[in-house]
Amino acid sequence: MSWITKTLTSSIGRKIIMALTGLFLCTFLVVHLIGNLQLFKHDQGAAFNTYSHFMGTNPIIRTIEWGLVLGFGFHIFEAFALTRRNKAARGATGYVSNHSEQNSEWTSRxxxxxxxxxxxFLIVHLYNFFWRARFGGLDKMGGDNPETRDYDNLYMAVVSSFHIxxxxxxxxxxxxxxxxHLWHGFRSGFQTLGLNHRKYTPVIKYVGYAFAVVVSAAFAAMPLYFFLFTNDQGDLKAAIASPIMHAVASAF
Amino acid sequence: MAGSNPNAKPMNLTLNVWRQAGRHTSGKIVEYQVKDISPDMSFLEMLDVLNEDLLRKGDDPVAFDHDCREGICGSCDLFINGRSHGPEKGTTTCQLHMRKFSDGDTITIEPWRANAFPVNKDLSVDRSAFDRIIQAGGYVSVNTGGAPDGNEIPIPKEISDRAFEAATCIGCGACVAACKNASAMLFVSAKVSQLALLPQGHVERKTRVENMVAQMDKEGFGACTNIGSCAAECPVGISLENIAILNREFLAAKATSNNLA
Structure with a gap:
């Protein structure tokens, strides 16, 4: 083994790969979230489908996509490798009584x-949306606009899925x-990379908490919005089409 | 007895103690009763009482590690009620006093659990893996000769204080015992950052961290997942900041050392 493979397969090396891929995946979450906010736009999916057509066909995006595949791949692979190593490190006999809840957070353990x-979730999610969008199985948008007529109608796939x-x-x-996962993972990534400083670590900690809450809540709002507030065409239900909901929808 | 509390009532306790005859035999929890334990006793003195009872009955006494009983040597190492060195913060087992428990309590006492710390007998574990990590690089090579003057090498107070904080690690292994991953990184990081902070440690700075981490992995300790149980249970309060320093030192050494192997 060369010094490079030795470094990357050492305990710290594997953790550094975990941290780098994890923080990279955090940037992906931001991009994915901002793009998906177009689901809330009240236009029968025109903006969302135009966006997803761009993401599926743009050569730069398609190249970066491979980076994303590698990011997920290494993050998952190292997770399994480290978990195996860490389980073996405890040994065959565990504790009869272990009160780790008194010295650490549940999420971190x-x-x-x-x-x-x-x-x-990722496997189901990729099959349902990514696979169908990339390898066929979606209806076309149709309509009068010659530019968007032939775009896949991913929006309707989202709407119908979110009614199950x-x-x-x-x-x-x-x-x-x-x-x-992000509650612990965000700040943990910085710590593993050695980025611990008494001035910045408290900031990183609270930014990480805010990131975890905002990102997961915003993503969770999407299926809940369609399930609770729209019909199977993605239109707001008349009964709850309050002025507030219209204001929110038209704000996009 | 001088300093004892005249109002302290003696306690009767139930102990669940891990008994294991030797390294290659299986062990189990055995229940014992101890009576008239003074709240002024240390935890180890309470175990002495148990052992005296066992000897009187002709039974095998419980083996446990201890030496100075002043909280500075790092020999004592009990996992008490699911916590390294018991429930009290910043305390070694020998400095844990029975006043922290109540009459009628049941106390579970186990050895440190880590593949790299095999059980010798009962509660005593073999921590020579730590010695081998220190031998791999936790030292400063100094040529023999006249002792250098104490203040010959100027070191800023802030740096010497931080190095001293790291140097207070007594190598007891509470961090490994508390860690879900049985990781030794808090111990290794304390030693690495102590020497990396001081000018005397700079000569062997890169080889030290490379060799100590290699030895740590070879011994079969786990990898840190930044849970923080180690620092929470450390009797001398070694902080997680040291692990960040270890990671930085390791990465910098791997990237710039002349070691191609």
Missing amino acids: NMGILGSIILI WWYVLLYVAAQISLGY
Whole structure:
């Protein structure tokens, strides 16, 4: 083994890969979230479908997409490698009585479970939206606009998926898991990279908490919005089409 | 007895103690009763009482590690009621007093659990893995000769204070015992940052961190997931900041050392 592979397979090396990929995936979450906010635009999905057409066809985005595949791949692979190593390190006999809740946060001890829930969600999510958008299976938008007529109608796929109760439940559960995962993961990433300083670490900690809450709540709001407030065409239900909801929808 | 509390009532306790005959045998929890324990006793003195009872009955006494009983040597190492060195913060087992418990309590006492810390007997564990990590780089090479003058190398007060904080690590292994991953990174980081902060440590700075981390991995300790149990349970309050320093030192050393292996 060369010094490079030795470094990257050492305990600290693997943690550094975890941290770098984790923080990279945080930037992906921001981009994904901002793009998806177009679901709330009240235009029968015109803006969202134009956006998803761009994301699916732009060569730069398609190249960066491979970086994302590698980011997820390494993050998941290192998680399994480190979990195996860490489980073995405890030894065959565990504690009869262990009150770790008295010395640490629940989220920090359960990153593997939280990550596994997110992984199951990711597989379902990719199959339902990404796979169908990339490899066919979606209806065309149609309509009078010659520019958008042939775009895939991913918006309607989103709307119909978000009217299935178990699908909404899976999404919300996954976003709660993501929130807890980020609660620990965000600041943990900085710590692993050695970025600990008495001036900045408290700031990183609270930015991480805010990031975890805002990102997971905003993602969870999407299935809940369609399930609770719209009909199966994505239009606001008449009964709850209050002025406030219209104000929110038209703000986009 | 001087300094004892005349109002302190003696306690009767139930102890669940891990008994294991030797390294390669299996062990189990055995229940014992101890009576008339003074709240002024240390936890280890309470175990002495138990052992005297056991010896009187002709039973095998419980083996446990201890030496100075002043909280500075790092020999004592009990996992008490699910916590390294018991429930009190910033305390070694020998400095934990029975006044922290109540009459009628049941106390579970286990050895440190880590693959790298095999159980010798009962509650006594073999922590020579820590010695081998220190031998791999936790030292400063100094040529023999006349002792240098104390203030010959100027060191800013702030730096010497931070190095001293890291140097207070007594190597008891409470961090490993408390960590979900049985990671030794708080221990290793205390030693690495102590020497990295001081000019005397700069000569071997890169090889030190490379070799100590390699030895730590070889011993089979886990990897840090920044849970923080270690720092919360550390009897001398070594902070997580040291692990960040260790990570920085390791990355910098790997990127710039002349070691190609």
